[in-house]
Amino acid sequence: xxxxxxxxxxxxxxxxxxxxxxxxxxxxxxxxxxxxxxxxxxxxxxxxxxxxxxxxxxxxxxxxxxxxxxxxxxxxxxxxxxxxxxxxxxxxxxxxxxxxxxxxxxxxxxxxxxxxxxxxxxxxxxxxxxxxxxxxxxxxxxxxxxxxxxxxxxxxxxxxxxxxxxxxxxxxxxxxxxxxxxxxxxxxxxxxxxxxxxxxxxxxxxxxxxxxxxxxxxxxxxxxxxxxxxxxxxxxxxxxxxxxxxxxxxxxxxxxxxxxxxxxxxxxxxxxxxxxxxxxxxxxxxxxxxxxxxxxxxxxxxxxxxxxxxxxxxxxxxxxxxxxxxxxxxxxxxxxxxxxxxxxxxxxxxxxxxxxxxxxxxxxxxxxxxxxxxxxxxxxxxxxxxxxxxxxxxxxxxxxxxxxxxxxxxxxxxxxxxxxxxxxxxxxxxxxxxxxxxxxxxxxxxxxxxxxxxxxxxxxxxxxxxxxxxxxxxxxxx
Amino acid sequence: xxxxxxxxxxxxxxxxxxxxxxxxxxxxxxxxxxxxxxxxxxxxxxxxxxxxxxxxxxxxxxxxxxxxxxxxxxxxxxxxxxxxxxxxxxxxxxxxxxxxxxxxxxxxxxxxxxxxxxxxxxxxxxxxxxxxxxxxxxxxxxxxxxxxxxxxxxxxxxxxxxxxxxxxxxxxxxxxxxxxxxxxxxxxxxxxxxxxxxxxxxxxxxxxxxxxxxxxxxxxxxxxxxxxxxxxxxxxxxxxxxxxxxxxxxxxxxxxxxxxxxxxxxxxxxxxxxxxxxxxxxxxxxxxxxxxxxxxxxxxxxxxxxxxxxxxxxxxxxxxxxxxxxxxxxxxxxxxxxxxxxxxxxxxxxxxxxxxxxxxxxxxxxxxxxxxxxxxxxxxxxxxxxxxxxxxxxxxxxxxxxxxxxxxxxxxxxxxxxxxxxxxxxxxxxxxxxxxxxxxxxxxxxxxxxxxxxxxxxxxxxxxxxxxxxxxxxxxxxxxxxxxxxxxxxxxxxxxxxxxx
Numbered sequence: 014x015x016x017x018x019x020x021x022x023x024x025x026x027x028x029x030x031x032x033x034x035x036x037x038x039x040x041x042x043x044x045x046x047x048x049x050x051x052x053x054x055x056x057x058x059x060x061x062x063x064x065x066x067x068x069x070x071x072x073x074x075x076x077x078x079x080x081x082x083x084x085x086x087x088x089x090x091x092x093x094x095x096x097x098x099x100x101x102x103x104x105x106x107x108x109x110x111x112x113x114x115x116x117x118x119x120x121x122x123x124x125x126x127x128x129x130x131x132x133x134x135x136x137x138x139x140x141x142x143x144x145x146x147x148x149x150x151x152x153x154x155x156x157x158x159x160x161x162x163x164x165x166x167x168x169x170x171x172x173x174x175x176x177x178x179x180x181x182x183x184x185x186x187x188x189x190x191x192x193x194x195x196x197x198x199x200x201x202x203x204x205x206x207x208x209x210x211x212x213x214x215x216x217x218x219x220x221x222x223x224x225x226x227x228x229x230x231x232x233x234x235x236x237x238x239x240x241x242x243x244x245x246x247x248x249x250x251x252x253x254x255x256x257x258x259x260x261x262x263x264x265x266x267x268x269x270x271x272x273x274x275x276x277x278x279x280x281x282x283x284x285x286x287x288x289x290x291x292x293x294x295x296x297x298x299x300x301x302x303x304x305x306x307x308x309x310x311x312x313x314x315x316x317x318x319x320x321x322x323x324x325x326x327x328x329x330x331x332x333x334x335x336x337x338x339x340x341x342x343x344x345x346x347x348x349x350x351x352x353x354x355x356x357x358x359x360x361x362x363x364x365x366x367x368x369x370x371x372x373x374x375x376x377x378x379x380x381x382x383x384x385x386x387x388x389x390x391x392x393x394x395x396x397x398x399x400x401x402x403x404x405x406x407x408x409x410x411x412x413x414x415x416x417x418x419x420x421x422x423x424x425x426x427x428x429x430x431x432x433x434x435x436x437x438x439x440x441x442x443x444x445x446x447x448x449x450x451x452x453x454x455x456x457x458x459x460x461x462x463x464x465x466x467x468x469x470x471x472x473x474x475x476x477x478x479x480x481x482x483x484x485x486x487x488x489x490x491x
Numbered sequence: 492x493x494x495x496x497x498x499x500x501x502x503x504x505x506x507x508x509x510x511x512x513x514x515x516x517x518x519x520x521x522x523x524x525x526x527x528x529x530x531x532x533x534x535x536x537x538x539x540x541x542x543x544x545x546x547x548x549x550x551x552x553x554x555x556x557x558x559x560x561x562x563x564x565x566x567x568x569x570x571x572x573x574x575x576x577x578x579x580x581x582x583x584x585x586x587x588x589x590x591x592x593x594x595x596x597x598x599x600x601x602x603x604x605x606x607x608x609x610x611x612x613x614x615x616x617x618x619x620x621x622x623x624x625x626x627x628x629x630x631x632x633x634x635x636x637x638x639x640x641x642x643x644x645x646x647x648x649x650x651x652x653x654x655x656x657x658x659x660x661x662x663x664x665x666x667x668x669x670x671x672x673x674x675x676x677x678x679x680x681x682x683x684x685x686x687x688x689x690x691x692x693x694x695x696x697x698x699x700x701x702x703x704x705x706x707x708x709x710x711x712x713x714x715x716x717x718x719x720x721x722x723x724x725x726x727x728x729x730x731x732x733x734x735x736x737x738x739x740x741x742x743x744x745x746x747x748x749x750x751x752x753x754x755x756x757x758x759x760x761x762x763x764x765x766x767x768x769x770x771x772x773x774x775x776x777x778x779x780x781x782x783x784x785x786x787x788x789x790x791x792x793x794x795x796x797x798x799x800x801x802x803x804x805x806x807x808x809x810x811x812x813x814x815x816x817x818x819x820x821x822x823x824x825x826x827x828x829x830x831x832x833x834x835x836x837x838x839x840x841x842x843x844x845x846x847x848x849x850x851x852x853x854x855x856x857x858x859x860x861x862x863x864x865x866x867x868x869x870x871x872x873x874x875x876x877x878x879x880x881x882x883x884x885x886x887x888x889x890x891x892x893x894x895x896x897x898x899x900x901x902x903x904x905x906x907x908x909x910x911x912x913x914x915x916x917x918x919x920x921x922x923x924x925x926x927x928x929x930x931x932x933x934x935x936x937x938x939x940x941x942x943x944x945x946x947x948x949x950x951x952x953x954x955x956x957x958x959x960x961x962x963x964x965x966x967x968x969x970x971x972x973x974x975x976x977x978x979x980x981x982x983x984x985x986x987x988x989x990x991x992x
Contacts, residue, residue: 095555096555097553097554097555103554103555105554110554113554115548115553115554115555116548116553117548117553117556119555214557215555215556215557216555216556217555218554218555219554219555219786221785222785222786223785249559250557250559251557251559252557252558252559252560252786252787252788253785253786253787253788329782330782330785332588332780333586333588333598333780333782336588336590336596336597336598337552337554337595337596337597339590339592339597341592341652342551342552342595343553352592352650353590356590376780379588379780379781379782380778380780381778381780384780384782388782
């Protein structure tokens with residue numbers, strides 16, 4: 014890691030605001046890191062070196078002029094390449110968006126800019142965020158910086174790897190079924206999915222609208238909190254955005270867990286979870302107990318159906334969300350004798366196998382005659398999961414579980430077995446279905462020496478308490 | 492081969508078999524709401540602009556964009572619903588999924604199983620009621636122009652798409668199949684149009700497409716179950732609607748009488764050919780895969796909002812017609828009554844009648860002499876005064892028309908105008924004297940007129956002769972009708988006197 018690139022976002026911003034470091038110095042240190050290892054990791058689809066330099070220089074001018082560029086002054090940030098950036102290609106790692114330059118910025122991008130952050134690039138992902146390994150990218154896989162023979166997880170594997178490799182201190186990802194938390198766990202960084210509606214989705218290319226949320230990757234819990242404090246808060250451009258002020262997590266981080274009731278989710282500690290991962294979760298629970306929390310087991314029976322419900326609801330919404338990529342208005346257009354044939358040829362050429370699989374699954378689940386049996390039933394399961402979480406939170410402030418059933422697996426290992434791949438998300442999916450927040454905190458390694466993540470789950474809008482527990486776990490991590 | 496019954500029963504008699512058939516017609520009407528901006532974004536909702544200028548990431552369905560519901564559109568939709576007597580319920584938006592190039596997202600945001608307005612009705616001028624199943628909110632699509640021979644997407648060389656219309660707010664009003672004739676269908680649309688205009692919900696122009704009507708038509712033998720229906724599209728005028736229904740009914744009757752079956756399908760009305768032609772066939776029928784729109788939250792208008800809508804709702808045309816009809820002692824369907832309401836002159840008419848104006852004459856003026864700018868500013872008392880002057884024989888109909896025009900232009904009282912123009916009173920006694928004077932001086936012609944039998948052609952000619960003389964003698968101030976009445980009276984008196992009758 015290049016000198017200057019090791020700092021946290023919070024410390025870098027403080028140094029830039031104080032005039033101790035220039036944004037340009039900070040950026041150059043990170044660009045040097047990228048230069049050094051990006052060829053191996055392939056975290057980025059695009060690094061916008063020149064735009065980033067221009068932006069860093071603006072920040073420096075602002076500081077020289079005595080202005081405060083904001084809480085993330087001069088902090089380099091990477092964006093998952095499914096967030097719209099004005100004039101900068103946004104590909105979703107799909108061929109179908111070839112050549113498309115969004116004419117607008119996502120709300121999160123605007124808020125990061127207003128906070129003084131410097132966007133350095135767009136990170137790789139499983140095509141349209143569909144996958145758990147970042148192998149489903151049209152531009153090739155991303156590798157895990159902890160072990161380049163392993164996957165970084167997915168779908169926000171590029172953002173997770175960029176933070177883990179020290180390319181940027183913070184990055185944004187999107188989490189539909191675990192796409193922030195699972196790669197965070199596999200790469201050994203912090204990753205948080207906020208409450209549905211806490212962060213605006215405006216400008217996030219939709220995968221499954223009722224599940225998608227944007228959240229941060231960082232190397233520390235405090236950095237993740239700082240990012241969420243900046244990007245959260247009501248946005249009138251997103252009807253599902255919660256009408257409330259931005260979160261204020263940073264000022265409560267040190268409040269500890271004294272007196273909190275924390276339950277380890279029984280159903281997520283069973284046979285499907287690797288023993289070494291389970292052991293780490295147990296140690297994290299012990300650490301919380303030592304810090305003054307009362308820890309016991311909590312049963313959330315319906316979470317065992319989460320995966321099945323998710324793989325109906327998410328593809329159903331995706332089948333509709335991805336209909337617009339038809340070659341008519343933007344992106345790829347393949348030839349066809351008629352409009353219908355053109356659309357078919359475009360979609361055949363433009364989408365990868367996993368995207369096609371999910372579009373077909375979703376189309377089927379919504380079809381007349383099948384809707385009730387599939388999509389309708391999945392919605393009922395979703396209601397059950399919400400009810401079971403509510404019951405668990407009657408007697409608990411927070412829940413605890415593994416983030417991922419295993420540590421990072423080898424590239425190519427699960428790529429031919431979709432069901433095995435889908436199992437990666439068994440611990441993370443329930444929070445998306447319930448719309449509740451969850452965070453993955455690195456906690457030591459597995460028997461293979463690779464990072465393990467512990468997941469803290471909270472009721473809706475319970476981010477403040479959730480981050481307090483995350484900070485305690487972080488402190489206790491081996 | 493068949494004629495639609497004008498008796499309102501809707502019975503159609505087949506020309507080839509003489510059998511009676513019933514028509515069952517249900518209309519679906521799309522109206523564009525007259526909002527300043529589109530349903531889910533801030534782009535202008537304006538007809539006729541340069542193509543693709545009123546667009547943004549949201550109405551172009553660009554990746555990452557999200558819809559935000561326009562409150563003004565909901566307000567207008569609620570007005571329509573309440574004006575049609577609908578119940579307002581919490582509504583949920585759904586996605587209707589199908590691929591079509593004029594639809595930016597390849598799905599349409601519409602209300603499906605939980606529409607905002609349900610269970611209303613529309614009263615037709617003939618007294619019948621047509622049920623309204625629902626009036627739901629949805630977004631419009633863009634507009635395709637297909638270049639090439641056919642003008643349709645199939646067989647065209649290329650297509651141009653204008654997305655200015657994409658995302659324009661629509662309310663789709665789904666009528667129940669309570670309509671039995673083409674004339675009733677026309678009356679339904681005409682009445683609905685008046686309501687849309689009265690509530691300010693839509694400019695409701697069929698020719699510009701801001702009011703679009705689809706007709707579901709089926710036929711059956713009286714008393715039989717419902718027949719298979721066809722949906723007719725591309726109806727760009729009331730005339731097309733009536734013609735298309737008549738044609739479609741005949742087509743279906745002929746099919747059935749020939750032993751064939753009606754296939755459920757969408758058919759397009761061909762105005763030039765005067766017939767319907769098949770559109771999308773059943774084999775291509777789409778499964779729209781409706782599901783709740785996750786980008787929008789449910790719409791639950793508060794009871795208070797609905798109450799405000801109700802209170803602000805204008806009096807609707809039907810009610811206004813019956814108010815005026817009752818005051819005038821005439822049927823709601825009387826042409827003067829209907830036209831008065833159409834021209835927003837019913838308040839004037841009502842007030843003029845209440846001020847003592849003769850209803851028939853007041854309505855006659857409104858119907859024939861007040862289709863002019865400024866007519867609504869006319870003071871009702873002055874209109875009543877004018878009508879009184881006419882009734883007293885102080886003004887002829889012709890003079891009254893002249894006076895009225897000046898009243899509208901200047902606001903001056905009718906008596907003043909009449910005086911200034913020298914339209915002075917020609918009292919009945921004075922007229923009688925003039926008539927008798929003329930009769931006395933034209934004895935030969937009078938004698939001929941009196942003696943002529945009732946069916947004699949000379950009567951008309953001689954009447955004209957005397958009328959002309961009398962008008963001349965009165966310097967045009969005599970009322971033609973009064974002159975004629977006096978001549979008739981004098982002639983029959985003379986015939987009785989001479990023992991001819």
